[in-house]
Amino acid sequence: MQDKLYNYLLMLGDNSMILGHRLSELCGHGPSLETDIALTNMSLDLFGQVRSYFQYAAKLKAGDATEDSIAFLRTERNHHNALLVEQPNEDFAHVITRQYFFDQYHLLLLEQLCESKDEQINAIAHKSIKEVKYHHRFSKTWMKRLAQGTRVSHEKMQAAVTSLYPYTEELTKANAVENEMFNQGIGADLASIKSVYYEEVDGLLSNIGLQKPEEGFFYKGGKEGIHTEHFGFILSDFQYMQRTYPNMTW
Amino acid sequence: MKNEWPLYEVFIRSKNGLEHRHVGSLHASDAEMAIENARDVYTRRQEGVSIWVVPSSEITASNPENFGELFEPAEDKVYRHPTFYDLPHELKHI
Amino acid sequence: MEHSIEYLEKQFQDRIDRGENIEAKDWMPEKYRKTHIRQISQHAHSEIVGMLPEGNWITRAPSLRRKVALLAKVQDEAGHGLYLYSAAETLGISRDELFHQLHTGKAKYSSIFNYPAVTWADMGAIGWLVDGAAIINQVMLTRTSYGPYARAMVRICKEESFHQRQGYEIMITLCNGTEEQKAMAQDALNRWWWPSLMMFGPTDAESTHTEQSMKWKIKRKTNDELRQQFIDITIPQAEFLGLTVPDPDLKWNEERGHYDFGEIDWTEFWQVVKGFGPCNKERLKARNKAWDNGAWVREAALAYSEKQSKESIRKAV
Numbered sequence: 001m002q003d004k005l006y007n008y009l010l011m012l013g014d015n016s017m018i019l020g021h022r023l024s025e026l027c028g029h030g031p032s033l034e035t036d037i038a039l040t041n042m043s044l045d046l047f048g049q050v051r052s053y054f055q056y057a058a059k060l061k062a063g064d065a066t067e068d069s070i071a072f073l074r075t076e077r078n079h080h081n082a083l084l085v086e087q088p089n090e091d092f093a094h095v096i097t098r099q100y101f102f103d104q105y106h107l108l109l110l111e112q113l114c115e116s117k118d119e120q121i122n123a124i125a126h127k128s129i130k131e132v133k134y135h136h137r138f139s140k141t142w143m144k145r146l147a148q149g150t151r152v153s154h155e156k157m158q159a160a161v162t163s164l165y166p167y168t169e170e171l172t173k174a175n176a177v178e179n180e181m182f183n184q185g186i187g188a189d190l191a192s193i194k195s196v197y198y199e200e201v202d203g204l205l206s207n208i209g210l211q212k213p214e215e216g217f218f219y220k221g222g223k224e225g226i227h228t229e230h231f232g233f234i235l236s237d238f239q240y241m242q243r244t245y246p247n248m249t250w
Numbered sequence: 251m252k253n254e255w256p257l258y259e260v261f262i263r264s265k266n267g268l269e270h271r272h273v274g275s276l277h278a279s280d281a282e283m284a285i286e287n288a289r290d291v292y293t294r295r296q297e298g299v300s301i302w303v304v305p306s307s308e309i310t311a312s313n314p315e316n317f318g319e320l321f322e323p324a325e326d327k328v329y330r331h332p333t334f335y336d337l338p339h340e341l342k343h344i
Numbered sequence: 345m346e347h348s349i350e351y352l353e354k355q356f357q358d359r360i361d362r363g364e365n366i367e368a369k370d371w372m373p374e375k376y377r378k379t380h381i382r383q384i385s386q387h388a389h390s391e392i393v394g395m396l397p398e399g400n401w402i403t404r405a406p407s408l409r410r411k412v413a414l415l416a417k418v419q420d421e422a423g424h425g426l427y428l429y430s431a432a433e434t435l436g437i438s439r440d441e442l443f444h445q446l447h448t449g450k451a452k453y454s455s456i457f458n459y460p461a462v463t464w465a466d467m468g469a470i471g472w473l474v475d476g477a478a479i480i481n482q483v484m485l486t487r488t489s490y491g492p493y494a495r496a497m498v499r500i501c502k503e504e505s506f507h508q509r510q511g512y513e514i515m516i517t518l519c520n521g522t523e524e525q526k527a528m529a530q531d532a533l534n535r536w537w538w539p540s541l542m543m544f545g546p547t548d549a550e551s552t553h554t555e556q557s558m559k560w561k562i563k564r565k566t567n568d569e570l571r572q573q574f575i576d577i578t579i580p581q582a583e584f585l586g587l588t589v590p591d592p593d594l595k596w597n598e599e600r601g602h603y604d605f606g607e608i609d610w611t612e613f614w615q616v617v618k619g620f621g622p623c624n625k626e627r628l629k630a631r632n633k634a635w636d637n638g639a640w641v642r643e644a645a646l647a648y649s650e651k652q653s654k655e656s657i658r659k660a661v
Binding site for chain 1: 392395396399402403404405406407408409410411412415416418419422423425426429464514517518520521522524525630633634637638639640641642643644645646647648649651
């Protein structure tokens, strides 16, 4: 049972960590100073969540585990984030669309985790949901702005939606760990999240004049540790110091 | 330049009970974004509980050249201040 | 009543001599305005370009704690750039124009950021030395005569107080670590020491702006005084770390009550100022790229806001 909970924490933490990493790549390269600062704030919020999840996971694991050994020393196949969050910062349209697709899920997820029977998860969710409400508001507003701004921005947004929409389903498709956690009253009920999620997302897209892709194909695998080819590059960046200089204190 | 986001002045209330104070300015495409930007730029360290934003172009300011006529006449109206009135020291609560 | 320029300039100088602040709408000599636009915008550009060398290490920070601290620090630099651009804008120039000056290479920024951050220890050395040198300058500037600039500096100094500590803590950790880590720290000190001393600008004898700047209280100490102050407080900090400052001529001068130090390589200084430092081109390229890639985003947001406000007017009618 502790194993399942441990894995559940990795899933929660990895989503925040990899998305936080993608946002952190943008620090200093945003479209305006104000937006740069806003994106970094979201990255910081996400890394804050990562630390909470991984500190808890480290306690469960006992032994020498720390938040850093969990964050920095796992291999590709042992990361459990959804594929959506590892998609690269193609352009600002992709950044915003990826963010909105995730935020909408994240918000619904945390609403449920605020009811979790697990005290720690419950507490983390209560703290995180305030942050994520803001992320959601931010990304949703930018979705509108860019979809309805200029012709160019509309086209870029359409391209981003077309390429990222197929990564959404994985978010709300429960795997064995998630099912088990839900059954124990610890985790969220992804089936109920799914219907609200698509009501919201599809509703927004149609409101702001963006089309979801016609083919209903979806990508999956991240939760089981089968990632896109981008992932190894993320890790080689992220883990560079810990791998090059093992067993040191920083 | 033609496509620059307009400038907004930002006022923050640091806690309830205190007034909003001018903290600086920023650029935003509209008031809604200005509030969001102000939150991200000026309240990163819990500096505020409430934000006002005003387009800088909407502010009308007094002209410093009129300093004399505007503000100097108040200088000799010392009777507006409590210290103008001479009361015995032993008197309390007045 | 019309006053002659000489009369106004005299009045203006008297105000500064009395220690009054000058505010945006006050009369000021054209040269005062231009000098301030130049200096404040250079300062702003330095914050923005300064995000790049440290920004490069955010994704590779060795622990979560270090990562969030570095992210927050680099983000602060964006904020500080923003405060400073705002201060410059009160003098009647737009941020876009200032960016244009930066992107076209017309404007200068602190040369220190044209050096590469090659190892993690550089995050320590930059925080400790570069921020340390900047703080000395910035504390002085909180009392500068131009109100908006002084207020921006107060805010910046308050926020920056964690930056140098963040850097020094990285150095301490490295120096208490393995041989390899300590060597990394020493190497970073070796590379950042001289460029940090150069941050205070040319010697007083060579400095063209100092005299006027002192008169207007933009500066209250000369380049050489500030540099000496920096050296005097930094040497004991290096000793505490057990690191050696790369200057064989460095020694305490009992008589002066200051450290004597070796000759700065001014040829290198001018080379970097003139655009031939190790990273000048990369830094400008990165700034230009971010700006150009963001153009459609800024345009779209503005177009959207304009449509919204038209829409709300239409509804109101």
